[in-house]
Amino acid sequence: MVPAYRSVFKDEAKLDITYVPSRLPHREAEMRLLREFFSFMLSTPEKMAQRVLIVGDVGTGKTALSQRFGADIVQQAKQQGLNLHYIHVNCRQYRGSLFFILHHAVSVFHPNFPKRGFSAEELLNIFLQILDEQNAHVILTLDEFENLIEKEGSEPVYKLTRLQETRLNKPQRISLICILKNVKAVESLDPSTRSTLQSNIIRLEKYSKEQLVDIISDRVQLAFKPLAVSEDTISLIAELAHSEGGNARFAIELLWRAGKYADAEDLGAVTPECVRKAVSSIYAITRKSDLASLSLHEKLFLLGMARFFKENDRAYASITEVEQAYAVVCEEFGVEPHTHTQLWKYLQVLSALGIIEKSVSSTGQRGRTTLICLPGIPAHELERELAMLLEKESG
Amino acid sequence: MLIMVNMQIETVLGNKLRIKILKILSKIRELNVTEIARRLGANHKTTMKHLKILENEGILQHKRFGRIRLYRFNENSVKAKAIQTLLETWENAENIR
Numbered sequence: 001m002v003p004a005y006r007s008v009f010k011d012e013a014k015l016d017i018t019y020v021p022s023r024l025p026h027r028e029a030e031m032r033l034l035r036e037f038f039s040f041m042l043s044t045p046e047k048m049a050q051r052v053l054i055v056g057d058v059g060t061g062k063t064a065l066s067q068r069f070g071a072d073i074v075q076q077a078k079q080q081g082l083n084l085h086y087i088h089v090n091c092r093q094y095r096g097s098l099f100f101i102l103h104h105a106v107s108v109f110h111p112n113f114p115k116r117g118f119s120a121e122e123l124l125n126i127f128l129q130i131l132d133e134q135n136a137h138v139i140l141t142l143d144e145f146e147n148l149i150e151k152e153g154s155e156p157v158y159k160l161t162r163l164q165e166t167r168l169n170k171p172q173r174i175s176l177i178c179i180l181k182n183v184k185a186v187e188s189l190d191p192s193t194r195s196t197l198q199s200n201i202i203r204l205e206k207y208s209k210e211q212l213v214d215i216i217s218d219r220v221q222l223a224f225k226p227l228a229v230s231e232d233t234i235s236l237i238a239e240l241a242h243s244e245g246g247n248a249r250f251a252i253e254l255l256w257r258a259g260k261y262a263d264a265e266d267l268g269a270v271t272p273e274c275v276r277k278a279v280s281s282i283y284a285i286t287r288k289s290d291l292a293s294l295s296l297h298e299k300l301f302l303l304g305m306a307r308f309f310k311e312n313d314r315a316y317a318s319i320t321e322v323e324q325a326y327a328v329v330c331e332e333f334g335v336e337p338h339t340h341t342q343l344w345k346y347l348q349v350l351s352a353l354g355i356i357e358k359s360v361s362s363t364g365q366r367g368r369t370t371l372i373c374l375p376g377i378p379a380h381e382l383e384r385e386l387a388m389l390l391e392k393e394s395g
Numbered sequence: 396m397l398i399m400v401n402m403q404i405e406t407v408l409g410n411k412l413r414i415k416i417l418k419i420l421s422k423i424r425e426l427n428v429t430e431i432a433r434r435l436g437a438n439h440k441t442t443m444k445h446l447k448i449l450e451n452e453g454i455l456q457h458k459r460f461g462r463i464r465l466y467r468f469n470e471n472s473v474k475a476k477a478i479q480t481l482l483e484t485w486e487n488a489e490n491i492r
Contacts, residue, residue, distance in 0.1 A: 110465060114427045118461060126460045 007225075008262045008270055014223035015256040017249065020067045025218055026211040027061050030054075030202050034069045037200055038139065038175065041084060042076055045137040046171030049164055051197050053145075053186070054179045056204030059247030062179045063088075065204070066141050073139070083136040092144040096151030098159070102127055105140060120156065124163055131173040138174050145178040146185040154190040161196045206246030212238035215248050216255060224259065229270045233258070236272045236315035239357060240279055240375050254278050272315035276378040290353050291385055296393065297338050298346045302355065303386040304329045305372065309379035316371040318361075319347070333390070347372070407452050408478075412437060413445045420455070421482045425467040454478060 013019060024031065037052050054062045070086030077084035087105050094100035099120040106113045106123060109130045118126070131138060140160075142148060148156055157178075164172055178197065180186070186197055207215065216237050220229045237258070241251030255270075257278035262270045294302065304325035308317050317325075323343060330337040338346075347370070350356045357373045374382065408414060412435055419434050420426060426434075432442035446466055449455040456469040468475040 110425060112423055112426050112430070113460075113465070114430060114463060117429075117463065122461055126463075129460060 006266065006268055008228040008259050008268065009223060010225045011223055015219060015252055020064050020071065021218065021222065023218065024061060024064055024068055025214045026207065027065050030065055030204060031069060033202055034065065038073060041073060041137065042080060042082065045082060045084065049172040050175040051161060052177050052200040052202060053183065053197060054177060054202045054204065055183045057181060057206055057245055059245070059249035060204040060206060061248060062204055063143055066177050066179060070139060070141065083134060085136055085138045087138055088141045088143060090143045091147040096147035098148065098152055098156035099123060101142065101148070106130065109134070121159060124159060128173055139177060140174055141177040141179065143179045145180040149185050149188060154193040157189060157197065158193045161193070207248055208246065209238050209242040212241050212246065212248060212251050216251050219252055219255060232315040233270050233272050233275055236275050236373060239373060243357065243375065257281060271313050273313065273378060276374060279375060280377050280381065290355060292389060298349060299386055299390055300329045300333060301326045301343060301346045302350060303383060303390070305356065305374060306379045306383040306386060309374050310383055316373050319370045319372065322372055402452060407448065410445065412441070413449060416445055416449060417478055418482060420466060420468055421479055425465050427463050427465050431466065
């Protein structure tokens with residue numbers, strides 16, 4: 001009989017890149033600010049048009065923040081009988097072309113609108129005509145805004161912002177949210193265009209490890225069965241995503257991949273080893289040449305760590321634990337173990353190479369101890385690789 | 396020359412191209428003249444002639460955006476609703492067969 005398939009997932013779709021959660025942990029202040037900037041939309045939308053820049057590194061929640069805000073404000077507007085649309089366009093997807101971006105916006109109202117026969121400016125006028133006829137207002141979000149600037153320069157932004165101003169005594173229809181990684185991209189615009197954009201900037205800082213833990217925990221609750229992901233696993237993912245520049249998107253992708261590895265091996269739970277496998281599938285942090293360049297005792301020390309993590313399903317080990325594992329390895333290879341001070345130096349080398357990561361524990365332990373984690377490579381793979389290298393050296 | 400008085404049903408629906416136009420718009424909802432002509436395999440002038448007949452009968456309506464005219468079924472026309480229902484029912488029955 002084929003055993004019943006048991007998955008760690010409850011709802012995998014909650015880890016999809018397009019999923020926007022109802023709650024965005026640690027972005028409450030930014031969300032309030034965004035709502036404040038657009039509060040007029042729910043009272044006098046025809047009176048003004050807003051322009052807001054959202055700036056932040058990859059995985060800091062720019063797109064999610066904007067989309068969550070968009071969905072919420074549209075719902076609120078609907079309740080108040082206002083015809084408000086939120087249109088989110090990724091400029092890179094539309095090759096940075098104002099024409100294609102506007103065509104997408106027009107398609108929201110007329111899905112089969114022809115793609116040929118007019119300029120971007122004509123299309124913008126058509127868009128405004130549609131909005132006038134339907135008495136509609138739009139928040140147009142230009143994600144990866146750099147692409148539009150790079151391809152078309154100041155002109156499209158100028159048109160988008162200034163064309164409305166030339167419509168005397170007509171209601172304002174289009175507000176803009178421009179999402180970009182670095183505000184420097186805006187500096188290449190001409191002064192008048194720049195001045196219309198730079199007044200409202202929301203900067204999203206990189207997530208801290210603790211903040212990433214909250215974000216991952218939220219997604220775990222939504223996407224995984226109860227008890228399928230331990231705190232240790234969450235902490236390891238957060239650690240890795242933090243070292244990737246506080247990238248929440250990376251964390252969520254890692255969480256999903258680790259879940260897939262758990263399912264593939266029918267483990268019933270996502271272990272730290274699943275995370276290590278997942279991360280090594282995304283990119284190989286540990287290069288073989290790095291391992292080959294290590295000294296004999298650095299290799300033995302690392303082998304001890306690999307064995308520790310392979311045997312103990314944990315994300316972190318204390319320095320005492322890895323020292324003990326190292327002593328066993330030294331006995332096996334018939335060499336005298338080096339002292340604690342020497343091992344401390346090896347730890348710095350391995351950490352500098354990115355093979356291990358170390359942090360200082362301050363909770364749950366007496367005093368302070370160094371915790372070691374193996375982020376980028378599955379323990380069993382590291383063990384195999386080191387065993388091979390050590391065999392070569394001794395042979 | 397266009398006949399501007401109301402036509403009999405057999406005249407309005409007794410033309411292959413007009414039926415094709417109705418089938419296209421029933422599926423696509425809204426389309427510009429050039430695209431309708433392309434799908435019909437007819438020239439612009441012929442397509443326009445049939446579109447105008449259907450519009451004159453109140454079955455279709457159009458919206459103008461600069462040079463672009465988008466045609467669709469007339470939302471307020473009982474005739475349009477009846478034809479749409481007929482086409483959908485026909486299509487479903489064909490699929491079942």
